[in-house]
Amino acid sequence: MITVSQLFIYPIKSLAGIPLNMSNVIEGGFEYDRVLMISEPDGTFITARQFPELLKLKTSIVDNNILVSTPHNESITIKFDEFTESNEPTEVWGNHFTSHIAPIRINQFFSHILQKDVQLRWIGTNLTRRTKRYPQTAVSFADGYPYLLLNEASFNYLQQRCSEKLDIQQFRSNIIIQGALPFAEDGWKTIKIGNVIFDIVKPCSRCVLTTFNIDTAKPLANNEPLNTLRYFRSDEQEAIDFGMNMIARNFGSISIDDPVEILERQPAKKYIEFFPKDNQLNHEQCNITFEGNTFKGNQQQTILEQLEQHNIAIPYSCRVGICGKCAVVLKAGKVAPLTQSAIKHNHHILACSCVPKGDINIELVKQSK
Structure with a gap:
């Protein structure tokens, strides 16, 4: 049986995630997931791709507020009712929409950490952002789609071939499943988890963010795991895929151990195998x-x-x-x-x-x- 093994939300884009036993599927994604984001003053998004130290900032949810703590035991409480009421222009990966700006004390907190002027933004209760391929589907500050599915067996397959020790949280998935064959998810089109039906939109193209150790924020050696993934998960455009982007058809809740039912299948995407010759790379x-x-x-x-x-x-x-x-x-x-x-x-x-x-x-x- 295929079941849910882990659930995560990331209240602030690029900061550390929170493991959950249960999460609510609402408009835009899981409740509290990527509802906050650090940006340039003009609204352009900032992520751990440019500032890996963001990965070391911990988040927690206390009485409907977001608590952020640093490795130096500094902390700040973020209250949603303190954000501006005005709708301010915001941009994520060329997707333009509006959001609300945090008060000065919060912006100064993050500006001090990053040593540059930044703002914290809240997506708000009336989501104006939509996914590019599904204009009717709202999305928060996630890169492109509300949900990211990862298969433990696929991760284990990668780990066996990768020289560096990996952590499944490097891939910042919301839903992690167990009990399926490696990369079986490539051939799924529609699945049901608990009482929620998901459509699998596309494989998730991976970037440099996956190469950072989530505890130290230091890059792994040899550009791993991208270096290993590119050998068997590169497409004709040379994008490197791992995990599946999804949208939900309905609201509901998902819990650990919920069964995953495959409702509809589709042909799996083809990848180019580009394994190096034995003598291509050496230590000389x-x-x-x-x-x-x-x-x-x-x-x-x-x-x-x-x-x-x-x-x-x-x-x-x-x-x-x-x-x-x-x-x-x-x-x-x-x-x-x-x-x-x-x-x-x-x-x-x-x-x-x-x-x-x-x-x-x-x-x-x-x-x-």
Whole structure:
């Protein structure tokens, strides 16, 4: 039997989650899930992708208020009735809607932690945000969809192949199930959990946020688990999928041990297997020359990781070979690409998706004026 094994909500986007035994399915997602978000003053969202230290901030719910505590035993209570009544422009991943701004004391608390001026925003009781593919479905501050399903067997399959110790909470799922075969969820279209029916919208494309240890906020070695996932969960656009985005057809409640019933199936998405050859990656040392400066590197880690280890910063965003921001010019030497698009024209390569195959000489791409 397939059942629910864990439930989580994340009251503030990118902060630590709260495990639950039961949760209510309401408009926009689970009750209290991603109802708050840190933003730039202009309403643009901020996440742990840019500020990993957010992962170390703990949240709890006390008398309908949100309590936030830091590793230094600082804390603040957030009361919903203190937010502005006005509807302020807000943006998440190009999705524009409105939200309410926290009082000064709360904004100063988070500004002090991040060492920049930020605001905390509340989605409000009248949700104005909608999912892009389902305009009738409301969503809170989640990346795209109200619910994220993860299969324990799929996670265990990944862990067996990944060199780094993983925590299932790195994937920030709401609903974790047990009793299914690995990646059986790829072929599900409609499921029922408790008295709630869910439609599975699409696989969840993964980003750099999954590479951070949730306790220390430090990145795992070798860009894991993305480095392992890209070998067997990359699609033709080279997005890396893990977990399933869902929307709910009705309101209700979900509890631990609730059975999961498969109501309708669909063809599973096809993925490109790109396992490296046995001799493609090795532990031998090499020289990496960047902008005329040379340091000792290796033939196992990506160029981006090795630059970072030597305190050399270059632009990047996704770290999985999609955005292209980490492109550099390969002036000499050879590299092993980890994705099909890691090698570009004019000797441009993606630092996040290429591993040296010996001594290399690279430089930043010169930006045209």
